[in-house]
Amino acid sequence: MEQIGIGTSGLKSSRVGLGTWAIGGWMWGGTDEAQSIATIQSAIERGVTLIDTAPVYGFGRSEEIVGKALAEGGLRERAVIATKLGLNWKDGKVYRDSRPERIRQEVEASLRRLQTDVIDLYQVHWPDLETPIEDTARVLADLRREGKIRAIGVSNYSPAQMDTFRAAATLDAVQPPYNLFEREIEADVLPYAKENGLTVLSYGALCRGLLSGRITAETEFEGDDLRRSDPKFQQPRRNQYVAAMRELDALARARFGKSVLALAVRWVLDQGPTIALWGARRPDQLDPVKDIDGWQIDDDTRREIDAILNRCITDPVSPAFMAPPEKRPADMNTQAVG
Numbered sequence: 001m002e003q004i005g006i007g008t009s010g011l012k013s014s015r016v017g018l019g020t021w022a023i024g025g026w027m028w029g030g031t032d033e034a035q036s037i038a039t040i041q042s043a044i045e046r047g048v049t050l051i052d053t054a055p056v057y058g059f060g061r062s063e064e065i066v067g068k069a070l071a072e073g074g075l076r077e078r079a080v081i082a083t084k085l086g087l088n089w090k091d092g093k094v095y096r097d098s099r100p101e102r103i104r105q106e107v108e109a110s111l112r113r114l115q116t117d118v119i120d121l122y123q124v125h126w127p128d129l130e131t132p133i134e135d136t137a138r139v140l141a142d143l144r145r146e147g148k149i150r151a152i153g154v155s156n157y158s159p160a161q162m163d164t165f166r167a168a169a170t171l172d173a174v175q176p177p178y179n180l181f182e183r184e185i186e187a188d189v190l191p192y193a194k195e196n197g198l199t200v201l202s203y204g205a206l207c208r209g210l211l212s213g214r215i216t217a218e219t220e221f222e223g224d225d226l227r228r229s230d231p232k233f234q235q236p237r238r239n240q241y242v243a244a245m246r247e248l249d250a251l252a253r254a255r256f257g258k259s260v261l262a263l264a265v266r267w268v269l270d271q272g273p274t275i276a277l278w279g280a281r282r283p284d285q286l287d288p289v290k291d292i293d294g295w296q297i298d299d300d301t302r303r304e305i306d307a308i309l310n311r312c313i314t315d316p317v318s319p320a321f322m323a324p325p326e327k328r329p330a331d332m333n334t335q336a337v338g
Ligand code: NAP
Pocket: 018, 019, 020, 021, 022, 052, 053, 125, 155, 156, 175, 202, 203, 204, 205, 206, 207, 208, 209, 210, 212, 213, 214, 261, 277, 278, 279, 280, 281, 284, 285, 286, 287, 288
């Protein structure tokens, strides 16, 4: 598996990372603990060393399962644990909270759930517009000095927000949405990361399954699965994305003998200093990991990919639907959870 450094932290990671949002169950129609543990252990065995999680994924469940999988498998030393801070919740409602006192609580709760004494990459999940960014950054710099975390990242931040953050603390990584269908960061965050030596953890590398090859116009989702309301999965738009996926699959097979899933992940890796976060909750979903290394997408194919996207997707939509509310509810200013 290809490797990449994370900012200036000295940490090294595989270029594919395992995403464990679905492993938490919440917003993905539930979770199966035994399958999830097997998936995490299988990822490490396949050379996928970075495991991305967050407290909010299943309200602690994803972190607990990651901690259990690594501890039971004796795999902690081989893993790069990337988790997050800055989203709090009450009665299933999520809100942004990166106040210093909350971060101090969160880091201890995450260390406990993850069964470790250090978090490798600690990322602010969403910018908290009601807390000065410098205050958040300074606590993270302190946590690094104290040895509780090794590298610092932000997620869903703009370049201006990252400038403010970097005036108070060294930043190693940024985690934005990025895949063949969601390319907004090419205008700002990606060039910013390249210029400033940040590693980009691209989330939703498979566009929540739309680039896996499995989704059709008929695919149905169960329970609280977010794809029941994700605008890309609603008709008539879903047909456009499925049509693009089919054409991309045909192109990948004809040119490289690969599937659309492998093309989608390889494409992310060929765009810059990236790690592709690939969400999986069953070990067999990681079988195509073997198809990612050892090839590259040439410029001609890149142009054909763009032509397919432009032709098929006439009504594109961004992943903005996932953003938590910007304002904290008034009664949650003193709330401590976690
Ligand atoms: P994703 O990686 O784009 O897609 C995951 C989906 O792909 C799942 O639905 C899974 O299917 C499907 N899949 C995976 N491997 C497959 C295979 N071999 N064959 C068929 N289908 C396959 O979505 P994601 O989980 O949203 O994003 C990846 C990670 O990025 C997350 O887990 C999380 O760690 C991170 N993330 C971060 C943020 C943030 O705000 N920082 C936001 C979103 C995601 P099933 O449904 O069938 O299991």
